Amino acid sequence: MAKYLLLKHYRGAPPCANDVPMDQWAPEEVSAHVKYMQDFAARLQETGEFVDAQALAPEGTFVRYAGEGRPPVTDGPFAETKDLIAGWMVIDVDTYERALELAGELSAAPGAGGEPLHEWLELRPFLTEPPTVTE
Amino acid sequence: MDEALLRRLTPGVLAALVRRGADFAAAEDAVQDALLEALRVWPADPPRDAKGWLIAVAWRRFLDAVRADAARRRREDVLEEEPAPGPAPAADDTLQLYFLCAHPALSPSSAVALTLRAVGGLTTRQIAQAYLVPEATMAQRISRAKRTVSRVRLDRPGDVATVLRVLYLVFNEGYHGDVDLAAEAIRLTRQLAAAVDHPEVAGLLALMLLHHARRAARTASDGSLVPLAEQDRGRWDTALIAEGVAILQAALARDRLGEFQAQAAVAALHADAPTAGETDWVQIVEWYDELTRLTDNPVVRLNRAVAVGLADGPRAGLAALAELDPALPRHTAVAAYLHERDGDLATAGRLYAEAAHKAPNLAERDHLTRQAARLNRTRRRP
Numbered sequence: 001m002a003k004y005l006l007l008k009h010y011r012g013a014p015p016c017a018n019d020v021p022m023d024q025w026a027p028e029e030v031s032a033h034v035k036y037m038q039d040f041a042a043r044l045q046e047t048g049e050f051v052d053a054q055a056l057a058p059e060g061t062f063v064r065y066a067g068e069g070r071p072p073v074t075d076g077p078f079a080e081t082k083d084l085i086a087g088w089m090v091i092d093v094d095t096y097e098r099a100l101e102l103a104g105e106l107s108a109a110p111g112a113g114g115e116p117l118h119e120w121l122e123l124r125p126f127l128t129e130p131p132t133v134t135e
Numbered sequence: 136m137d138e139a140l141l142r143r144l145t146p147g148v149l150a151a152l153v154r155r156g157a158d159f160a161a162a163e164d165a166v167q168d169a170l171l172e173a174l175r176v177w178p179a180d181p182p183r184d185a186k187g188w189l190i191a192v193a194w195r196r197f198l199d200a201v202r203a204d205a206a207r208r209r210r211e212d213v214l215e216e217e218p219a220p221g222p223a224p225a226a227d228d229t230l231q232l233y234f235l236c237a238h239p240a241l242s243p244s245s246a247v248a249l250t251l252r253a254v255g256g257l258t259t260r261q262i263a264q265a266y267l268v269p270e271a272t273m274a275q276r277i278s279r280a281k282r283t284v285s286r287v288r289l290d291r292p293g294d295v296a297t298v299l300r301v302l303y304l305v306f307n308e309g310y311h312g313d314v315d316l317a318a319e320a321i322r323l324t325r326q327l328a329a330a331v332d333h334p335e336v337a338g339l340l341a342l343m344l345l346h347h348a349r350r351a352a353r354t355a356s357d358g359s360l361v362p363l364a365e366q367d368r369g370r371w372d373t374a375l376i377a378e379g380v381a382i383l384q385a386a387l388a389r390d391r392l393g394e395f396q397a398q399a400a401v402a403a404l405h406a407d408a409p410t411a412g413e414t415d416w417v418q419i420v421e422w423y424d425e426l427t428r429l430t431d432n433p434v435v436r437l438n439r440a441v442a443v444g445l446a447d448g449p450r451a452g453l454a455a456l457a458e459l460d461p462a463l464p465r466h467t468a469v470a471a472y473l474h475e476r477d478g479d480l481a482t483a484g485r486l487y488a489e490a491a492h493k494a495p496n497l498a499e500r501d502h503l504t505r506q507a508a509r510l511n512r513t514r515r516r517p
Contacts, residue, residue, distance in 0.1 A: 001243065001244040001247070001266065001308070003267070045271060045272060045275060046275055046279075047275065047276075047279065048244075048245070048248075048268075048272050048273065048274075048275040048276025048277075048279055049272070049276075050268075050269070050271075050272050051267075051268050051269065051272065052269075092244070092266070092267075092268050092272070093244075094242045094243055094244050125495075127494070127495065127496050127497045127500065128308075128495055128496045129308065129496060129498075130360060130496045130498045130499055131307045131308070131496075132306055132307045132308075132317055132346055132347075133306075133307050133342070133346055133398070134346075134353075134363065135363065135401060135402070135405070135438055135441075
């Protein structure tokens with residue numbers, strides 16, 4: 001059993017094959033895409049592999065400590081930031097191969113023309129608890 | 136409220152329902168309902184006969200579910216009949232339950248979840264919390280597992296080895312939440328050992344007890360890992376060690392060696408050493424040689440390389456390590472350790488940092504980072 005993060009990027013991942021901005025799709029293509037994502041999550045719930053799915057707003061703020069007794073300093077958003085996370089899905093699966101298979105399926109979500117996006121997803125293993133048996 | 140009692144009674148209650156003719160999946164759901172009801176009602180109103188109470192409530196829930204199901208089928212105009220219940224289970228019901236829940240058709244995570252619920256008497260919520268997944272996900276995992284085994288007949292003995300692998304997984308995967316999975320694994324293995332006479336069941340129980348005995352010494356007050364060599368051996372649980380060693384000796388005397396007995400033998404040799412310096416590494420290497428013969432597990436070879444390094448010197452350990460695939464998990468950490476013992480602090484520091492980067496869990500990463508930092512500081516201040 002291992003948890004993996006499937007990370008979706010607004011920016012920072014290599015460009016995908018079907019690289020048309022979403023606002024230039026037909027409205028029913030947008031709906032088909034959304035439905036594909038929902039169905040995918042529902043199927044993972046049924047297989048007992050779903051942990052979490054969240055989407056993030058594209059714009060955020062950088063915040064840092066400003067010293068004792070002073071409010072935190074905020075800055076940004078920075079247009080030049082290379083990497084921008086769009087959202088994620090967390091899965092709990094038996095093998096790495098299963099995680100790859102699921103990421104491949106999610107990447108096939110339909111885009112413009114109803115064709116699969118072939119979107120690059122980043123697959124990251126969670127760090128686990130240390131094992132009990134050590135030698 | 137005695138939750139331990141509730142868990143102990145679970146497999147017997149489930150077996151009683153199956154004996155009365157309920158199919159496994161429906162019976163298991165009904166028992167889970169009865170457990171939740173007991174958790175709710177017992178604190179204020181404890182029954183005199185706990186097992187009788189559970190069987191009565193579970194049976195009522197089972198009948199309710201059957202009636203609801205029949206009504207639903209009538210509404211949906213489905214004429215299909217329920218399959219006839221399988222034959223009554225053979226001699227030892229509890230043992231058959233272990234086999235069923237660890238059935239080879241199940242994935243490891245499904246077998247673990249089903250075992251903890253049907254044999255262990257844990258609630259779906261407790262299992263979900265322990266494995267950090269939503270309760271709905273765990274519920275689905277369990278009901279799919281039950282569908283998978285629903286056509287398995289409960290009348291043939293299974294393979295003890297599959298059950299042992301599941302129990303080992305429960306023990307080894309750490310624990311979260313309010314359920315102590317290591318203690319639960321020990322309880323389930325004890326119960327199995329009482330139901331079946333098998334040297335490897337004894338071997339696994341001994342292995343668990345010997346590792347559990349060190350638990351208090353394994354983490355510092357700040358939560359960081361304390362490696363075996365640096366543990367305060369005064370904090371080891373001597374009663375658990377004595378029990379583990381006795382069980383292991385009785386198993387070994389039967390001369391049917393298996394991997395869990397051999398692993399337990401290594402743990403027993405560590406437990407036997409009053410200080411890390413007095414560890415009998417030569418004998419430990421011999422046990423790892425046995426383990427290598429018994430299993431084709433590369434992790435065993437890696438552990439063997441460490442033992443060789445302590446028995447015959449770090450150069451010998453590094454030579455043993457050189458024969459293994461560098462992609463093995465913890466290979467770099469072992470290399471760092473052996474290089475440090477060999478006096479090559481620059482290489483060791485670099486390898487510890489590299490090993491930290493590759494560590495599969497946070498506690499190990501922090502530990503390896505501290506090792507790298509320690510060596511780097513020593514080298515900065517000659």
